Amino acid sequence: MKYAVGVDIGGTKAAAAVVAETGEILKKTVIPTDGTVAPEEMIERISRVISKLIKETGLQAGDLSGIGIGAPGPLDTKRGAIHSPPYLPRWIDVPVVQLMAQRFSIPVLLENDANAAALAEKWLGAARGLNDFVYVTVSTGIGAGIVSDGRLVSGRRGNAGEIGHMVVDPSFGRCFCGLYGCLELIASGTSIAKHGSVISGRTLSTKEVFDLYRAGDAAIMEFVDRVFHALGTAAVSLVNTFDPEAIIIGGGVSQVGDPLFKAVQTHISRYALDAVGRQTQVVPAQLNQSEGVIGAAALCFQPGS
Known part of the structure; x- marks a missing residue:
């Protein structure tokens, strides 16, 4: 069984979850998106949550296919950067993939949050x-x-x-x-x-x-x-x-x-x-409460599908 970490970054909260290749969520955590701190600090907080989730689920690095991140646009998936989304005004050209890859030795992928949710619905929800x-x-x-x-x-x-x-x-x-x-x-x-x-x-x-x-x-x-x-x-x-x-x-x-x-x-x-x-x-949609993290994880299991 393979697993991935799905991260859903929003204007008011950020969610992270360990997701199995079957779509089952092993464990999920939600924290506030703090607009008063630098984006780098917020990414560090999310990274600490990810580390804690991995530890609490008892997984090893080899069990994880990667970390998928869904975030609001505008962004640049080729560069792995979030570029000035309206509801995250301090996030200007933030290299989120690079920053997170410094903490984890597994692939990190970035996609628009609506695109990630579409993948979740295709995989497990109303678009099957x-x-x-x-x-x-x-x-x-x-x-x-x-x-x-x-x-x-x-x-x-x-x-x-x-x-x-x-x-x-x-x-x-x-x-x-x-x-x-x-x-x-x-x-x-x-x-x-x-x-x-x-x-x-x-x-x-x-x-x-x-x-x-x-x-x-x-x-x-x-x-x-x-x-x-x-x-x-x-x-x-x-x-x-x-x-x-x-x-x-x-x-x-x-x-x-x-x-x-x-x-x-x-x-x-x-x-x-x-x-x-x-x-x-x-x-x-059938996965409203969890489609963000499931779709982000889907980037690791079936990128581009």
Whole structure:
């Protein structure tokens, strides 16, 4: 049996786990991502967690195929560097692979976190048996992992799939990237909480916005319907561009459930370009709580698959 360490670096927390080649998680640890310290210090903390996990699982270096890291973009997988992701503003050209390889004598691989999650869903989740699909994560930010003809579409530096900056509705105003009406500006968990708070006149979490939606708050319902419309519009563009068998949606916002999935499915069935495309299924991710670390580990077991 072979094992790998999967690391999922996010804007608020970092998770690390020892994962078997069967997909079983032997042990997992989550720590806060401390934005007040230098990235090198944060990587050192993650490295200490990895060392502790390896020791606690009783594994030897020869049992491990490597360490896979999923991280938000922009990044450069060829150089093994994280380059200024919006939710990690101090992480500018951080050579994360090099820094971690100094601590461990096993291969270290870096991939966009949405791409890693797509690999996890292909391996063990909702995309098992599919050769063409798009995994969409709707969370703090929005991104996609694209699998075409059975292989991950990464792009030149690993940044393919940044659909959060697909323009869908300029009336929402200017995104931090400079464009007007980006999907992430409208439909990310961060944006839903922000817009919902403005509408209600009090500070709300994303969950509280959706609670008001379910309770029938008219103004919130109108806003959330626009969010679903934006996600549906983006999904139609993905269907028309990549001709997938399925759109798989994960991330915290997907936990709102049926209203989101039905809205996106309806959009595709009405507006996708051709009859077959209009039948593309929209399904929930199956590994929401662990897909980050499982997908990162999958980089070591089946890189590029």
